[in-house]
Amino acid sequence: MSAALIYYVAASLDGYIARPDGRVDWLKPIEDAGDDHGYQAFYDSIDGLLMGRVTYEAVLAFGGAWPYPGKPCMVLTRGEPPRAAPEVQISHDTPAQAIEQLAAAGCKRIWLVGGGSLAGTCYSAGLLNELVVSFIPHLLGAGIPMFATGLERRLQLREQRSFPTGVVQLHYLLLPDSETP
Template structure:
């Protein structure tokens, strides 16, 4: 296994940090994110560096993992990463990458066992939807890109109603608006 296990488990915070088009898509129908090019700035990364520094581990699906590998250089060399996949033939980007198919709760427990407290769910509308449906998603940080795709992979691939509470919003000269939401957990009355 690529992830080193520690004895003490800590409760984690799972954060879906993602960019989406104004019409709610995270990628083109073929998975391409080329439409994001040109919205970045060398002087302002829209808070990405601070966010990345604040997380302890990553959780992603196979398609996102393969997209990262295709980019040439593994972008997360210093963080434990769990790739949710049934494919056992994929190359490992680093020794800190584990590839395993888990139920959502077991995936979080695996990362928690490594000491991860703040976990980034990296891309994957289907994966995000599964964790949301399981009641395990704690925050959504979405950067709305001023671009209409018309079709593609939706922000969440599972049709599920969920209340969120706005914690913070920021806008940038590029026209990007970033919103940070807390996922409100259902509480049952006695």
């Protein structure tokens, strides 16, 4: 069984997903605007989540209830961070192995949550199928890039949306290597 891996992420207009120290405080004005920018519809469309340790620990630091209820979540790490919820599984597997496990559990659409490092690894390994990026009208100038590593790849625009907040959301399909120059 095969599953699609979707990198759904917010980024500054200059391509950063967080400040150099990992803070995402610059997203607060957009969050406070009251528009979910299609988040709930996206969340309803996925069956599982894949994230790295740094993103996982950042989510835990926000406090409160686990924000991704009812969906299996595989956290890739070499350590043993605490489990935030029963649906969280800590794994020492490769991204490909984790995707296989989520697919075997019935996940057809997997959200790659945050993390430029994991996103770059999945991208370079050819595991990423879709990219949905919400560009925030903010320039950070420096920070954690959307992709830490990667190879050149052509994209096919599937959908574009704009919101009154100034956010522009672009949904791309990653074309197979054979279609990349």
